[in-house]
Amino acid sequence: MNAPLLEIRDLAAQVGGQPVLRGISLSVGRGEVHAIMGPNGSGKSTLAHVLAGKPGYEITAGSVRFDGHDLLALAPEERARAGLFLGFQYPVEIPGVNNAYLLKAAANAARRERGLPELDAFEFLALVRGKMALMQIDESFLGRGVNEGFSGGEKKRNEILQMLVLEPRLALLDETDSGLDIDALKVVAHGVNSLRAADRSIVLVTHYQRLLEHIVPDFVHVLVRGRIAHSGDRSLALELERRGYDWIGEPAAA
Amino acid sequence: MSTATASAAAAATVPTPLARVLNEYRAGAAQGTGGPQEHAARERAALALEQVGWPSTRDEQWRYANLRALERVASFQPVSRVAPTATAAAALMDLPPPLPGFARLVFLDGIRHGPYALPAGVRSVAPQGAHAAQWSAAQRLGWLCEMFATDTAALEVAGEAALELLFVTSEASVERAVYPRLQLELAAGSRLQLVERHLGAPSGPAFVACNISIELARGALLTHYRTQQCGAHVSFTDSLDVRVADEAQYRVRQAALGAHDARTSARVRLAGHEARLLWHAIAVGRGEQVHDTTLQVLHAARATGSEQVFRGIADERARLAFSGHVHIDATAPGSEARQSLRGLIEGPGAEIDLRPRLEISIDEVRATHGATTGRLDENLLFYLLARGLDPATARALLKWAFLGDVLREIALPALRTEVERLAAGQLPDVLAVGAVT
Numbered sequence: 001m002n003a004p005l006l007e008i009r010d011l012a013a014q015v016g017g018q019p020v021l022r023g024i025s026l027s028v029g030r031g032e033v034h035a036i037m038g039p040n041g042s043g044k045s046t047l048a049h050v051l052a053g054k055p056g057y058e059i060t061a062g063s064v065r066f067d068g069h070d071l072l073a074l075a076p077e078e079r080a081r082a083g084l085f086l087g088f089q090y091p092v093e094i095p096g097v098n099n100a101y102l103l104k105a106a107a108n109a110a111r112r113e114r115g116l117p118e119l120d121a122f123e124f125l126a127l128v129r130g131k132m133a134l135m136q137i138d139e140s141f142l143g144r145g146v147n148e149g150f151s152g153g154e155k156k157r158n159e160i161l162q163m164l165v166l167e168p169r170l171a172l173l174d175e176t177d178s179g180l181d182i183d184a185l186k187v188v189a190h191g192v193n194s195l196r197a198a199d200r201s202i203v204l205v206t207h208y209q210r211l212l213e214h215i216v217p218d219f220v221h222v223l224v225r226g227r228i229a230h231s232g233d234r235s236l237a238l239e240l241e242r243r244g245y246d247w248i249g250e251p252a253a254a
Numbered sequence: 255m256s257t258a259t260a261s262a263a264a265a266a267t268v269p270t271p272l273a274r275v276l277n278e279y280r281a282g283a284a285q286g287t288g289g290p291q292e293h294a295a296r297e298r299a300a301l302a303l304e305q306v307g308w309p310s311t312r313d314e315q316w317r318y319a320n321l322r323a324l325e326r327v328a329s330f331q332p333v334s335r336v337a338p339t340a341t342a343a344a345a346l347m348d349l350p351p352p353l354p355g356f357a358r359l360v361f362l363d364g365i366r367h368g369p370y371a372l373p374a375g376v377r378s379v380a381p382q383g384a385h386a387a388q389w390s391a392a393q394r395l396g397w398l399c400e401m402f403a404t405d406t407a408a409l410e411v412a413g414e415a416a417l418e419l420l421f422v423t424s425e426a427s428v429e430r431a432v433y434p435r436l437q438l439e440l441a442a443g444s445r446l447q448l449v450e451r452h453l454g455a456p457s458g459p460a461f462v463a464c465n466i467s468i469e470l471a472r473g474a475l476l477t478h479y480r481t482q483q484c485g486a487h488v489s490f491t492d493s494l495d496v497r498v499a500d501e502a503q504y505r506v507r508q509a510a511l512g513a514h515d516a517r518t519s520a521r522v523r524l525a526g527h528e529a530r531l532l533w534h535a536i537a538v539g540r541g542e543q544v545h546d547t548t549l550q551v552l553h554a555a556r557a558t559g560s561e562q563v564f565r566g567i568a569d570e571r572a573r574l575a576f577s578g579h580v581h582i583d584a585t586a587p588g589s590e591a592r593q594s595l596r597g598l599i600e601g602p603g604a605e606i607d608l609r610p611r612l613e614i615s616i617d618e619v620r621a622t623h624g625a626t627t628g629r630l631d632e633n634l635l636f637y638l639l640a641r642g643l644d645p646a647t648a649r650a651l652l653k654w655a656f657l658g659d660v661l662r663e664i665a666l667p668a669l670r671t672e673v674e675r676l677a678a679g680q681l682p683d684v685l686a687v688g689a690v691t
């Protein structure tokens with residue numbers, strides 16, 4: 001099982017005829033944590049969306065293999081059930097659908113996929129209680145609408161709670177640190193770190209180095225204008241923090 | 255009698271629906287039901303309908319009603335008052351389970367059926383004649399019911415009570431008409447939970463025209479659950495007229511789910527100070543269904559309040575319309591009115607028309623309204639898909655959520671579950687319980 005969990009090759013995508021990803025290649029091995037950094041508009045969030053299967057993007061070139069399978073051929077829900085989790089930058093509010101229902105439906109969809117029996121109400125509560133405590137989320141939240149009236153920090157903690165319940169094989173966390181104060185950031189980071197495991201990979205999309213002080217990545221990549229312009233280890237993030245993004249030039253076309 | 259002769263002559267040359275109705279009325283009236291007072295009331299109703307005329311889609315208040323279905327009504331003659339046939343009895347086999355704590359009255363094809371066991375606090379009174387009813391132009395089909403109805407439930411409520419009225423349309427109604435009629439008076443300070451359900455699925459076309467008149471005296475509270483779950487061959491119309499006195503409150507939770515076409519024509523007069531109306535309604539249409547509601551609210555006294563919440567989902571080629579007209583009269587300073595009307599279009603050929611309308615004759619009031627119609631939000635859908643839910647479940651869940659503003663107002667768990675189940679229709683069973691906050 002030495003093949004990478006995620007293998008992106010020369011991936012190009014456009015929105016409304018405008019190229020956004022212009023040939024991205026990236027391998028994420030099992031158990032690795034990668035950070036994808038870059039200035040605004042560099043294509044970071046687009047990459048996360050394309051991997052999760054969000055409609056509205058046209059793939060113009062390249063391939064993505066997830067655990068050896070063609071990821072781009074799968075519908076969004078199939079990608080999720082196969083173990084890919086997207087933590088949204090802007091989690092939507094869904095008034096009227098309660099958190100407990102969504103969590104349970106999502107958990108059971110994943111369990112069915114793995115051939116496991118579905119959780120009943122008691123098993124579900126037992127599973128979710130400890131994880132809610134870890135994310136410092138009050139139990140009353142289960143009966144509330146999904147993200148309804150939540151603060152920015154609460155929404156992000158809820159994303160991580162969903163991740164903890166789903167136990168994905170690959171977590172794509174899109175700007176999970178944005179809009180968080182330092183206390184909330186620590187809670188979120190603690191939640192993510194609790195999931196670090198040899199068979200689970202994490203890709204952090206972030207603009208700032210701050211998150212990486214709490215979730216230490218194995219690799220850091222810098223995205224500029226839809227291409228990976230630079231890759232390195234954690235020290236690259238620190239250098240970006242010090243020098244900004246301007247010093248990184250565009251890569252030559254492959 | 256000269257009026258009758260003139261109409262009959264007109265009918266011979268121009269077979270308009272109105273002429274047909276009047277002809278059938280004359281034919282039926284000759285057989286005679288009820289005493290001279292009732293006869294006089296019917297005559298007044300016939301005259302009133304003749305004067306106001308048959309509704310036309312050129313009329314704002316009838317633009318979205320399915321008047322063609324009305325023209326195709328086979329017969330306006332009521333199902334005759336006979337002992338229930340075997341097929342009628344069959345309709346009674348299939349009734350929903352009783353609601354805990356509610357006394358149940360059953361009306362079969364518009365006629366009281368079985369024992370009239372009223373709970374404490376409710377008594378039967380003499381019906382008022384049609385002279386008491388004053389149906390507005392938007393409610394003009396109310397006159398039709400006054401002309402043909404053969405039975406009236408007239409009830410007076412004092413104290414506290416819970417009552418379930420089942421209006422069952424049986425096989426005997428095929429190519430016939432059904433005219434349920436209810437007159438309700440709530441005494442000062444009384445509280446009533448009323449469940450009004452229209453059900454039954456005759457195998458051929460049937461016409462149902464239901465009249466309900468309600469008076470709430472000072473401080474009375476009526477919570478009125480209304481579900482229309484008739485079968486696919488029923489053309490349904492109901493006319494509802496309500497007068498709300500000082501400090502009384504009228505709460506409606508209505509679900510329009512069934513029938514081939516359905517029209518609700520309601521008028522609520524907030525006649526006394528601090529009278530309140532809370533109207534929450536859903537409509538879910540599929541196939542070629544038409545659900546049309548016109549609600550007129552008159553604020554006629556100081557510090558009155560009204561709230562209208564409508565959520566409609568139109569699937570396939572269904573058409574939904576909700577027209578909410580609020581008039582705050584000069585006699586109603588300090589009043590508040592709020593309208594929130596929303597439509598969700600699911601089908602490629604579906605249509606939803608929402609028309610909020612505020613007419614304000616005085617300065618010191620607060621009134622807000624909002625009306626939006628659209629399709630399911632793709633961002634919400636993607637969020638659910640990204641959590642592994644299948645598209646059908648995700649869509650169903652979002653439809654639930656959309657109806658939630660009204661569903662959560664149904665405080666009776668058994669009824670709410672049933673309405674959810676009915677509204678669900680083709681939605682996966684897994685959603686029937688507990689998904690909606």
